[in-house]
Amino acid sequence: MDGFDGDAEITRRSDNHHPTIWGDHFLGANEWEEKEHKDLKEEVRKMLVISPSKSFQKLELINTIQLLGVAYHFEHEIEETLSNIYNGYEEWIGEFCESDLHVVALSFRLLRQQGYYVSSDVFRMFTDDQGNYNKSLVNDMQGLLSLYEAAQFRVHDEENLDEAINFTTTHLKLMLPKLSNSLSIKVSNAIKYPINKTIAKVATRKYISFYQEDKSCDQVLFNFAKLDFNTLQKMHKRELCDITRWWKELNLANELPFARDRVVELYFWSLGVYFEPQYNVARKILTKVLCFVSITDDIYDTYGTLHELTLLTNAIERWNIDAAENLASYMKLFYTALLHLYNEVEKELAKENKSFRVNFAISEMKKLVRAYFQEAKWYHGNTIPRMEEEYMKNGIESSTIPNLATTSWLGMGDEATKEAFEWITTEPPILVASSIIGRLLNDIGGVYDIFSF
Ligand SMILES: [Mg+2]
CATH class of the missing domain: 1.50.10.130 (Terpene synthase, N-terminal domain)
Structure with missing residues (x-):
C-alpha cells in the first residue's frame, strides 16, 4: 500500500537529554x-x-x-x-x-x-x-x-x-x-x-x-507547615502594606505628633485575633479601628484639656459631621477622620447586606469614649475612684475589650449574626471577665506602651 501509514515503524534518533533542571x-x-x-x-x-x-x-x-x-x-x-x-x-x-x-x-x-x-x-x-x-x-x-x-x-x-x-x-x-x-x-x-x-x-x-x-x-x-506559614506571611505582608499606605495618606501621625504611631504593632494585634486568609477584611477593619482607639486613648489620657475633652465627648455622642465645628482644630481632624472610617466600613459592608453591624460598633466606640472621659475627669479633678464600684466598673469599658470584640466581628462572614452582636452588647460574663483581665494586665504592664490603653 502506498501513502503514509501512521502505524508504520519509523526509526528516530534520540539524544537522551536529561529533564529540565528548572522544573516548573x-x-x-x-x-x-x-x-x-x-x-x-x-x-x-x-x-x-x-x-x-x-x-x-x-x-x-x-x-x-x-x-x-x-x-x-x-x-x-x-x-x-x-x-x-x-x-x-x-x-x-x-x-x-x-x-x-x-x-x-x-x-x-x-x-x-x-x-x-x-x-x-x-x-x-x-x-x-x-x-x-x-x-x-x-x-x-x-x-x-x-x-x-x-x-x-x-x-x-x-x-x-x-x-x-x-x-x-x-x-x-x-x-x-x-x-x-x-x-x-x-x-x-x-x-x-x-x-x-x-x-x-x-x-x-x-x-x-x-x-x-x-x-x-x-x-x-x-x-x-513551612509552605503554609510562608504563604500566609506573604499575604499578611501585603495586607500590612495596604494598611500602612492608608495610614500614611491619613497623615494623622504627623498632624497629631503627641499620639503613638503604632500601625505595625496594631496590625500584629489583629493578627493575634485571627490569622486565617478568610479574615483579611476583618483584620483590615480591626486594625484601622485600633489605630483610632490608640489615638483616642492618648487624647484622653495625656494631651486633651478637660474642656476640649468635654466637647469631643459630646461630638462623639452626636456622631454627626456638623458636630466638628465646635472642636479644637487638631480634634476636628481626628473627629472627621473617625467618622469617615466608619462611613467607609459601612459602605463596604452594605455590599453584602451587613451594614447593620456598623451601628453596634459605633455604639461600642461611644461607650469606650465615655469611659475614657470618666478617667480623664478623675485625673483632672484629682479624684481617686473607689476600686470595685467605680474604677473596675468603668474599667470594663476602658479596657477596650467590649469595643474590640464587637469590632473584630465587623468584617467576618455570615457566622457573625445579628443575634451574636445583640448578645455581646448585653455584656455576657465571658466578656466582662476578659475585660477585667485586660484592664488589670494593662494597668500592671502600662510601662510597655505599645498595646496599653
Ligand atoms: Mg488609657
Whole structure:
C-alpha cells in the first residue's frame, strides 16, 4: 500500500537529554507554590483519614497539625475525630490510655481546647488520697509536659489541676539541666509560653523549628507547615502594606505628633485575633479601628484639656459631621477622620447586606469614649475612684475589650449574626471577665506602651 501509514515503524534518533533542571520554576512562584500547597494538603488529609479513628496515633497527629498552625485546613476531620472520642470518652480512657499520663493529658487538653468539657477527675489515677501526684512520674518528661499543658485549660475549683501546675513546673525545671540542648529549649519555652496564652503565629513559627529537630518529624507534614506559614506571611505582608499606605495618606501621625504611631504593632494585634486568609477584611477593619482607639486613648489620657475633652465627648455622642465645628482644630481632624472610617466600613459592608453591624460598633466606640472621659475627669479633678464600684466598673469599658470584640466581628462572614452582636452588647460574663483581665494586665504592664490603653 502506498501513502503514509501512521502505524508504520519509523526509526528516530534520540539524544537522551536529561529533564529540565528548572522544573516548573518559571511558571511563576505563585503558580508552583499553589500546586505544591494543594498536593501537600491532600497528602496530609490522607494521613488524617487513614489513621484509625480511635487511636493514639491519630490524636498525636491532630496535636502536631494544630501546633504546626495548619489545623484550619482540616477543621472538619479534626472535629469528627474529637467528637468521636468525646462520645466514648470513658471507654477511651479505660481501654486506650493504659494509665499513660501523656495520653490521658493529651486527650483531656485536645477535647477541652475543642470546647468539650471533660472532667478533670481523670487525673485522680495519678494522685494519692491527699491529691499529691505520684513520685513515679517525676522522670516522665513527656507526661509532665503534657500534664502541664492540659492543666492550662483548668476552670475554677479544679484543685487537682492547680496542684498539677506546681508539680509539673517544679519537676520539669529540675529536669532541664539533664536534657539535650534542643529539648531543654523546647521544654523551657513550653513552660514560659503556655499554648492558650500565646499568639498563634508566634507559637507556630517556634514549633516548626522544634518539629524539624524532632525524631518523629514527618517530612510531608513539615514541608506543608513551612509552605503554609510562608504563604500566609506573604499575604499578611501585603495586607500590612495596604494598611500602612492608608495610614500614611491619613497623615494623622504627623498632624497629631503627641499620639503613638503604632500601625505595625496594631496590625500584629489583629493578627493575634485571627490569622486565617478568610479574615483579611476583618483584620483590615480591626486594625484601622485600633489605630483610632490608640489615638483616642492618648487624647484622653495625656494631651486633651478637660474642656476640649468635654466637647469631643459630646461630638462623639452626636456622631454627626456638623458636630466638628465646635472642636479644637487638631480634634476636628481626628473627629472627621473617625467618622469617615466608619462611613467607609459601612459602605463596604452594605455590599453584602451587613451594614447593620456598623451601628453596634459605633455604639461600642461611644461607650469606650465615655469611659475614657470618666478617667480623664478623675485625673483632672484629682479624684481617686473607689476600686470595685467605680474604677473596675468603668474599667470594663476602658479596657477596650467590649469595643474590640464587637469590632473584630465587623468584617467576618455570615457566622457573625445579628443575634451574636445583640448578645455581646448585653455584656455576657465571658466578656466582662476578659475585660477585667485586660484592664488589670494593662494597668500592671502600662510601662510597655505599645498595646496599653
Ligand atoms: Mg488609657
